[in-house]
Amino acid sequence: MLTPYEPVRSFRSSGGTLVAVPKSRLKSKGDRAFAIRTLLLWNDLPEEIRLADSVSSFKSLLKT
Numbered sequence: 001m002l003t004p005y006e007p008v009r010s011f012r013s014s015g016g017t018l019v020a021v022p023k024s025r026l027k028s029k030g031d032r033a034f035a036i037r038t039l040l041l042w043n044d045l046p047e048e049i050r051l052a053d054s055v056s057s058f059k060s061l062l063k064t
Helices: 034-044 055-063
Strands: none
16 A cells, blocks of 8 residues: 655655555665665656656656
């Protein structure tokens, strides 16, 4: 289940499309786990890509 990221303070950059990343128990291997890594990669995407209307537009925005 994905949980939206809700910052403690309100920032201009908090667009609402970020996902909360759970803390991993193991620093070396836990941060490389698929479940953690995919959420970190999603949060690193530009907001324009995260807000894509369809899968095809998402794919085309990823290529550019």
